[in-house]
Amino acid sequence: MAQHPFLFLFTIFVALLHLAFSRSLSETTYTLLDVSAALDQAQAVLNFDPETLKPSLDQQQVQQVQQIFANSSSFSLQLHSRDSLYRTSHKDYKSLVLSRLERESARVDSLTTKLQLALTGVKRSDLQPMETELRPEDFSTPIVSGMSQGSGEYFSRVSVGQPAKPFSMVLDTGSDVNWLQCKPCTDCYQQSDPIFDPSSSSSYKPLSCASQQCTSLDNAGCRNDHCLYQVAYGDGSYTVGDLVTETLSFGNSGAVNDVALGCGHENEGLFVGAAGLLGLGGGPLSLTSQIKASSFSYCLVDRDSSKSSTLEFNSVPPGDSVTTALLRNSKLRTFYYVGLTGMSVGGQPLSFPSSQFQMDASGNGGIIVDSGTPITRLQTQAYNSLRDAFVSMTQHLPATSGVALFDTCYDLSSQKSVRVPTVSFQFSDGKSLLLPAKNYLIPVESDGTFCFAFAPTTSSLSIIGTVQQQGTRVSFDLANSRLGFSSNKC
Numbered sequence: 001m002a003q004h005p006f007l008f009l010f011t012i013f014v015a016l017l018h019l020a021f022s023r024s025l026s027e028t029t030y031t032l033l034d035v036s037a038a039l040d041q042a043q044a045v046l047n048f049d050p051e052t053l054k055p056s057l058d059q060q061q062v063q064q065v066q067q068i069f070a071n072s073s074s075f076s077l078q079l080h081s082r083d084s085l086y087r088t089s090h091k092d093y094k095s096l097v098l099s100r101l102e103r104e105s106a107r108v109d110s111l112t113t114k115l116q117l118a119l120t121g122v123k124r125s126d127l128q129p130m131e132t133e134l135r136p137e138d139f140s141t142p143i144v145s146g147m148s149q150g151s152g153e154y155f156s157r158v159s160v161g162q163p164a165k166p167f168s169m170v171l172d173t174g175s176d177v178n179w180l181q182c183k184p185c186t187d188c189y190q191q192s193d194p195i196f197d198p199s200s201s202s203s204y205k206p207l208s209c210a211s212q213q214c215t216s217l218d219n220a221g222c223r224n225d226h227c228l229y230q231v232a233y234g235d236g237s238y239t240v241g242d243l244v245t246e247t248l249s250f251g252n253s254g255a256v257n258d259v260a261l262g263c264g265h266e267n268e269g270l271f272v273g274a275a276g277l278l279g280l281g282g283g284p285l286s287l288t289s290q291i292k293a294s295s296f297s298y299c300l301v302d303r304d305s306s307k308s309s310t311l312e313f314n315s316v317p318p319g320d321s322v323t324t325a326l327l328r329n330s331k332l333r334t335f336y337y338v339g340l341t342g343m344s345v346g347g348q349p350l351s352f353p354s355s356q357f358q359m360d361a362s363g364n365g366g367i368i369v370d371s372g373t374p375i376t377r378l379q380t381q382a383y384n385s386l387r388d389a390f391v392s393m394t395q396h397l398p399a400t401s402g403v404a405l406f407d408t409c410y411d412l413s414s415q416k417s418v419r420v421p422t423v424s425f426q427f428s429d430g431k432s433l434l435l436p437a438k439n440y441l442i443p444v445e446s447d448g449t450f451c452f453a454f455a456p457t458t459s460s461l462s463i464i465g466t467v468q469q470q471g472t473r474v475s476f477d478l479a480n481s482r483l484g485f486s487s488n489k490c
Contacts, residue, residue, distance in 0.1 A: 028347040029393075030419045033437035035412045035448070041304045042093045042443045074314040075250050077156040079171070081303045093446040094403075100303075101404045104374045104465075111174050111335075111370065112459040118332035119363050154300060154371060154466070155274055156311055159249035160261075161201030167193050167275035171298070171311060173371040176283035176334050177217070177231050179239050179262030180276030186266040192273040198263060203247040205258070213260040214243055216284045229262045239264040239276075248287075256291050280371065281334035288313075288478065297475035298371065299490035300466050302438070309490040317475035321484030324427035326476060331363035336476060338464065338483050339428030340367050343382070345389035346421035356382045357462060367462035369474060369483065375405070375455050376465040383456035386423075390452055393421040403444045406451035410441075413448025425464075433485045439468050 159166045160180065167180055168191075181188045183197045198204045207213050207227045214220055214227035220243070221228035227243040241264040249255040264276070279286040280296065288296055297317060299309040317323075325339035340357040343350050356379050359366030378386065387408055397418060400411040412418060420441055424434045442453045453467050473489035475482075 028422060030346070031422050031437045033418050033420050033441055033450075034416075035418060035450070036416045038438060038443050038450075039446060039448060041302065043446055044304070044306075074312065075254055076310045076312040076315065077158065077250055079154055079156050079298055079300070079309045079311045081154055081301055081305060094444060097444045098404055100374060105405065107373050108377055108457065108459075108463065111368075111373065111463065112457075112461050114174075115329075115332055115335070115363075115461055118329075154298070156278070157251070158278065159251075159255075160196055160246055161198075162203040162247050163201075164247070164249040164255070165194075165196065165200075167196065168273065169276050169278045170274045171278050171280055171371055173280045173336060173369070174334065174373075175231075175277060175279040176281040176286040176289075177229065177262055178259065178277065178279050178285070178287055179229070179231065179241070179264050181239075181267050182241060182263035182265055184265060188264075188267055190273065191275050193275050196263070196275065198244070201246065203245075203257065204263075205245045207243045207245060207260065211243075213245075213285060217243065231262070239267040241265040241267075259287065259290050260285055282328060282336060282478075283334045286334075288476075294479040295475065295477045297473055297484075299473040300371070300470050301490055302470050303374070303466070307490075317477065317484045318473060318486035318489050321473075321475060321486040322427065322431045322433045323477075323482050323484040324429050324431065326478075326481045326483040327359065327366065328481075329359060329363045329366065335368045335370075336483065337366045337368050340425055340462075340464075341428050342426040343386055344422070344424045344426060344432065345386065346393050348389070349426065350382070350385045350389055352382050352385045364460045365462075366460075367464060369464045369469070371466060371469075373463045373465040374467050375453055376468045377455055377457040377459075377463045379460070379462055380456040380458065382462070383454060386454060387452060390421060390423070400449060403449065403451055405455045406444065406453070408452035409444070410450050411448060412450050415448070433472075433487075435468060436471060436487070439470055442467060 155168050155170045157166050158169050169178075169180065181191060181195050183195050183199075185195060188195060208225050209220075209222035209227050210225075211227060214222075217227075217229055219230045219232070221230070228241070229243045230238060230240045232238040239262060241262050243260060244263050245258040245260050247255055247257045248259045248261075261276075280288050283289065287293075291313070293313045295315065295317070296311070296313045297315060298311045301307045301309050327337035327339060329335060329337060337359060341354045342352075342357075355365075357365075357367045391408060394410070397410045397412070397420075400409050402409055420437050422434060423440050424432045426432045440453050441450050443449065444451050457463075471488060471490055473484075473486045475484035475486070477484065
């Protein structure tokens with residue numbers, strides 16, 4: 001008996017609908033990791049010559065475009081990964097990864113210690129005036145901050161002084177005090193640029209001990225009515241010197257006068273050639289606060305890449321941004337907290353309380369977005385749930401032993417590409433951000449060992465790290481307290 005035409009067409013329609021649904025489900029459940037491309041890039045970083053891409057600023061060009069910041073609505077800077085600043089001394093990729101993870105652990109310790117000092121109410125002590133040479137021990141209660149063991153992962157070129165001279169500066173959303181090494185040096189580490197000479201700049205101005213900028217410091221001293229600063233780090237590294245104001249020039253975008261920064265005469269630590277640090281935190285001395293930026297954004301290129309992206313101020317966020325609440329801690333204005341409610345693996349929400357990422361009334365808990373911590377750190381319960389869900393969907397991949405802080409690793413040496421479950425963040429507004437596979441399954445050895453790039457923390461503070469942010473423009477809308485993520489906007 002012949003099949004009715006309508007029934008035949010209906011059968012075809014149902015089959016196509018089922019195929020489309022299955023394909024859609026498959027796309028949200030699994031994604032593709034390009035193993036070969038990741039290993040090629042890992043090998044390339046060992047041979048990268050920073051001199052071929054070292055950014056520079058033409059002095060005459062800088063002078064021609066200098067202007068008062070208020071007359072410019074927006075400006076941008078080139079943004080480079082840490083390993084494009086200097087030639088690595090590591091002979092193999094695993095030793096490079098292990099050194100990164102060592103810095104990462106010091107960075108996490110520094111951020112959590114800084115928060116605990118703020119929550120316990122530790123205040124800056126009144127210090128006796130210092131009439132002798134600067135000494136770190138003359139300052140009390142060291143404040144732990146952003147560049148422990150040189151852990152700043154990205155940097156940009158900023159010109160300082162008049163006439164303007166360019167310097168490589170680490171960018172740090174977990175820090176407020178801007179600083180650079182200055183002559184004369186009692187003790188300065190090696191940097192890739194000539195050390196800044198205050199006597200060569202007509203815009204250099206020491207700040208008095210009674211100045212608003214000096215009283216805003218967490219750790220201040222005074223000598224001959226000149227304000228002294230110190231920023232100390234978890235590993236014993238530090239920078240000590242005079243708090244001053246200077247003119248900063250931002251490439252072709254213009255200049256801003258009287259920015260408070262530390263002129264460090266005594267500096268120790270593994271700062272990997274950078275001249276200093278630009279604090280992008282939320283405190284009063286940060287660059288963003290001093291220039292009264294209504295917003296800023298960055299897009300972090302892969303840390304094994306020699307490419308660059310941009311750091312932008314007062315620019316409009318991409319229209320396709322996944323946005324959520326930008327939260328602040330009343331006890332510590334530096335950090336940028338995000339309204340994260342959960343995570344998904346393979347399209348399925350994880351089963352743990354959303355309170356895992358919430359900040360309580362005392363300032364404990366919550367999750368921050370940080371430009372200096374490579375690996376996302378989650379409270380143990382949340383991490384275990386995430387890892388177990390990922391492992392349950394990667395039974396088809398050959399497991400291997402863990403590496404350093406990573407407990408979930410795979411041997412992909414015989415693979416060119418593999419299917420891996422999707423991973424996404426769920427935000428308080430009901431929106432989600434799907435991560436690229438290369439942002440959570442990363443090579444740790446050039447022989448093909450890949451590890452799941454999340455880690456647990458015993459601290460109440462969780463951190464979204466730079467590996468998970470790679471390739472995504474992260475927009476901090478300070479005026480409206482919104483945080484946005486837009487993929488592929490580098």
